[in-house]
Amino acid sequence: MKPTIRTIAEDLGLSAATVSKALSGRKEVNAETRSRIMSYANEIGYYRSTVGRRRLAILAGNPSNIEDSHSSLLFGMMMGFRRYASRLQHDVMIFSIDGAEQERETLDRFTASNQLAGLFVAGLKTTDPYFEQLKTVSTPVVALDVNVENPLVGSVGTNSISGGELAVGHLVTLGHRRIAFVNGHREAYISQERLAGYLAALHRHGIRFDPDLCFEGDFSSESGARAANYFADTDATAIYFASDLMALGAVRRFRELGYTLPRDMSIIGFDNLPICMGCMPSLTTIDQSPAALGEVACAVLYGLTQGVPIRHVKLEPQLVCRESTAIAKAY
Numbered sequence: 001m002k003p004t005i006r007t008i009a010e011d012l013g014l015s016a017a018t019v020s021k022a023l024s025g026r027k028e029v030n031a032e033t034r035s036r037i038m039s040y041a042n043e044i045g046y047y048r049s050t051v052g053r054r055r056l057a058i059l060a061g062n063p064s065n066i067e068d069s070h071s072s073l074l075f076g077m078m079m080g081f082r083r084y085a086s087r088l089q090h091d092v093m094i095f096s097i098d099g100a101e102q103e104r105e106t107l108d109r110f111t112a113s114n115q116l117a118g119l120f121v122a123g124l125k126t127t128d129p130y131f132e133q134l135k136t137v138s139t140p141v142v143a144l145d146v147n148v149e150n151p152l153v154g155s156v157g158t159n160s161i162s163g164g165e166l167a168v169g170h171l172v173t174l175g176h177r178r179i180a181f182v183n184g185h186r187e188a189y190i191s192q193e194r195l196a197g198y199l200a201a202l203h204r205h206g207i208r209f210d211p212d213l214c215f216e217g218d219f220s221s222e223s224g225a226r227a228a229n230y231f232a233d234t235d236a237t238a239i240y241f242a243s244d245l246m247a248l249g250a251v252r253r254f255r256e257l258g259y260t261l262p263r264d265m266s267i268i269g270f271d272n273l274p275i276c277m278g279c280m281p282s283l284t285t286i287d288q289s290p291a292a293l294g295e296v297a298c299a300v301l302y303g304l305t306q307g308v309p310i311r312h313v314k315l316e317p318q319l320v321c322r323e324s325t326a327i328a329k330a331y
Contacts, residue, residue, distance in 0.1 A: 003044045012040060023115070035113050042112030042139065056085055056301060057093040057114060059121045059130075072273045073290045074122060077144070080294025081120060088302055090117075102129040111139040118142070118301040120294075125187040140304035142297045145190040147312060154300045158288035159314040160190065164197025165204065166286055166319040167240045167268050172205045175328035176238040176266060179207065182227040182250070183242045184219040194242040194270070217246045224249025232257055237266065237328045244269035244276055244285055251279060251324065262326035272320055281323035288317050 005023065009016040014037070022029040022037040029037075058078055078094065085092045093114065107130050111119055122144040124131045134141060134148045145157040171179050181198045184191040195214075202209055215230050217223030224246030231239060232254070241247035247269030251261060259265055261281055269276065272287035296313055303310045 003041070008037065008041055008044070012037065035109060038112040038115070039109050042108065054089070055091050055093065055114075055116055056081075056118050056120070056298070057095060057111075057116050059110075059119055060094075060096040060123050072275070073271060073288075076290025077122060077294035077297065080291035080296075081298045082294075083291075084295040084298035084302075088298075090302070097130075099125075099128055107133040107137050107141075108139065111137070118305045120144070120297045120301055121146075124189075125185075126189055127187050131189075140301060142301040142304070144293070144297070145188075145193065147189075151309065151311075152304060154304055154311050154313070156293055156297045156300060156313045157190070157193075157315070158286075158293070158317050160193035160197040161200055162197070163270060163286045163288070163317045164194070164199075164201040164240075166317060167270070168198065168201035168205065168207075170284070170319055170321070170325065171238045171240070171266060171268065172207075174238075174266065174325060177207060177328075178210075178213065178236045178238070180213040180215065180231055180234075180236040180239040181242075182215045182217050182224065182239060182246055184217060184246075186216060188219070191242065198240060217242070219243045219246060221245045221249030221252070224251075225253035228253035228257065231265075232259075238325070239265065239267050241267065241269045244271040244273045244283060247283055247285070247324075248275065248279055251281070251283070255280075262324050263329070266325040266328070268325055270317075276320075276322070284322045284325040285320050286317045287320050289315060 005019050006016050009019045018029060019037055022034040023041065058081055060074055082092045116139060118140040120142045124146060134143060134153050135150050137150065137152060140152050142154045142156060147155050168179055183195050199209060213236060215227045217227055224241060227246065228250040239250065241250065247267050251267060254261055254265055261267065269283050269285040272285045276283035276285050292315060296315065300310045300313055
């Protein structure tokens with residue numbers, strides 16, 4: 001039998017008026033009672049069959065990191081997601097929740113209390129509570145660059161194996177063999193894929209992996225500057241960065257150290273942020289089209305809400321050549 005306001009009220013021992021007000025978002029109902037009603041309604045499938053079908057949301061995890069490492073990407077994805085959702089005549093809500101807030105409210109309760117039919121999650125760390133809860137969440141979710149075994153959870157992202165081949169392959173054609181790699185923090189799922197792309201590209205071009213040419217950053221420009229300090233006065237002739245902001249931080253630091261780029265060091269990033277065109281030198285990078293990622297995320301999420309088992313979608317990146325890479329110097 002289809003759940004109704006009356007059945008929810010009877011099951012919870014509340015009045016139908018209280019349940020109705022809670023489901024409508026009215027402020028007369030206290031937060032604890034509202035959360036209890038929303039959670040139960042989600043549990044018995046009330047929203048999936050009624051009002052929640054028309055409301056989607058974007059959840060940005062770890063807001064303390066977003067301003068530095070994901071803001072431009074996130075904005076582009078949001079625009080693409082909302083554009084696609086508008087064609088479906090779906091509303092879109094935007095949230096950011098840090099780790100402490102995730103501890104206080106489970107992912108299922110979050111989707112229930114906000115009457116969501118589906119959720120697009122970006123920026124989760126593997127140590128975040130919501131990352132583990134993706135395995136058991138009962139509302140359709142699409143996660144950026146995260147793969148989990150749950151039929152209600154899909155993923156979208158950029159093919160990091162192809163990205164590594166484009167970046168390393170470009171440097172190899174310029175004569176570089178001592179190619180370093182600067183990754184994001186190890187708690188990011190995407191860092192594993194970016195490293196795999198780098199290693200696969202080295203293997204394909206017959207270059208032996210040297211652990212001394214790997215540096216762990218955190219996707220910030222400051223960690224890129226630290227990487228520049230690390231690789232200064234080494235035999236590395238080129239560096240592939242797992243994000244543009246790290247690459248831009250390295251560009252600034254190498255110039256402070258007296259390097260002439262790209263004569264003394266070739267640098268390539270990953271993202272193709274708008275700022276890459278305005279720096280000196282302009283940054284060669286891997287373009288992952290954030291607006292397209294957002295549109296695909298919305299399409300996959302809508303499919304999941306309709307019972308279409310679309311699980312994992314990878315978009316192919318493109319190499320954008322600018323001024324920060326050049327032919328390797330002969331020694």
